[in-house]
Amino acid sequence: DPIPDEFVEIREIIPDAVMDIRYVTEHNFLGTPVDGYHAAKCYLTEEAAAALAGVQADLNPFGFSIKIYDCYRPQRAVDHFVRWAKEVEDTATRTEFYPTLDKRNLFRDGYVAEKSSHSRGSTVDLTIVPVPVPDQPEFILGQTGQKECYLPADQRFADNSIDMGTGFDCFHKRSHPENPNLDPSQRINRLLLKTLMEKHGFQYYDKEWWHFTLKNEPFPDTYFDFVVK
Numbered sequence: 001d002p003i004p005d006e007f008v009e010i011r012e013i014i015p016d017a018v019m020d021i022r023y024v025t026e027h028n029f030l031g032t033p034v035d036g037y038h039a040a041k042c043y044l045t046e047e048a049a050a051a052l053a054g055v056q057a058d059l060n061p062f063g064f065s066i067k068i069y070d071c072y073r074p075q076r077a078v079d080h081f082v083r084w085a086k087e088v089e090d091t092a093t094r095t096e097f098y099p100t101l102d103k104r105n106l107f108r109d110g111y112v113a114e115k116s117s118h119s120r121g122s123t124v125d126l127t128i129v130p131v132p133v134p135d136q137p138e139f140i141l142g143q144t145g146q147k148e149c150y151l152p153a154d155q156r157f158a159d160n161s162i163d164m165g166t167g168f169d170c171f172h173k174r175s176h177p178e179n180p181n182l183d184p185s186q187r188i189n190r191l192l193l194k195t196l197m198e199k200h201g202f203q204y205y206d207k208e209w210w211h212f213t214l215k216n217e218p219f220p221d222t223y224f225d226f227v228v229k
């Protein structure tokens with residue numbers, strides 16, 4: 001299935017966007033590359049990409065950049081998430097990604113969706129990194145030690161993001177954007193991301209500090225399933 005004309009690959013619009021597309025790798029909550037991700041690329045609708053370019057333009061003069069974890073997500077990837085959640089005996093990634101929860105409750109608790117706004121093409125998971133972009137350790141499944149994603153930045157996986165208080169896809173209350181039990185600098189970092197994203201037309205999500213949907217999304221009722229390639 002071809003990539004719809006209304007979608008763009010983000011680096012065509014934001015060449016200096018930093019990419020850390022987790023679902024094409026093993027460093028995600030499934031511990032395996034996800035169905036439908038064949039390349040470490042970010043496709044978004046033209047409208048969402050243009051809005052995100054505004055965020056990058058605001059960050060650049062201050063020596064920061066957006067870093068993208070996920071964009072358009074094929075429906076078959078979401079279906080893979082659902083299958084994974086039903087395999088209850090597979091808890092290989094629990095320590096890092098959902099240390100306090102039963103994987104069967106990740107959908108109920110709002111951390112993963114069976115019908116995801118990502119599949120509509122105007123939702124993005126992202127953070128902010130300094131420029132020049134600091135190194136980040138390579139993740140090697142089975143070799144890189146798993147650390148709870150809610151631990152302080154110097155104890156959890158050493159993501160090169162500014163400190164948002166948790167790692168990406170940390171299914172835990174500390175990831176709720178307005179959790180008051182964070183250091184002031186972590187709360188300010190979240191506020192910066194949310195303020196910039198809202199300025200450019202995105203809606204934040206009250207369960208995950210990294211997840212934003214364009215308010216005026218062009219395909220509010222369409223769940224796409226083309227492959228990321």
Ligand SMILES: C[C@@H](N)C(=O)N[C@H](C)C(=O)O
Nearest residue numbers: 110111112113116117118
């Ligand atoms: C899985 C996580 N990155 C995410 O995007 N969660 C929301 C709720 C979704 O699945 O749409």
Ligand SMILES: [Zn+2]
Nearest residue numbers: 124125211212
């Ligand atoms: Zn998301």
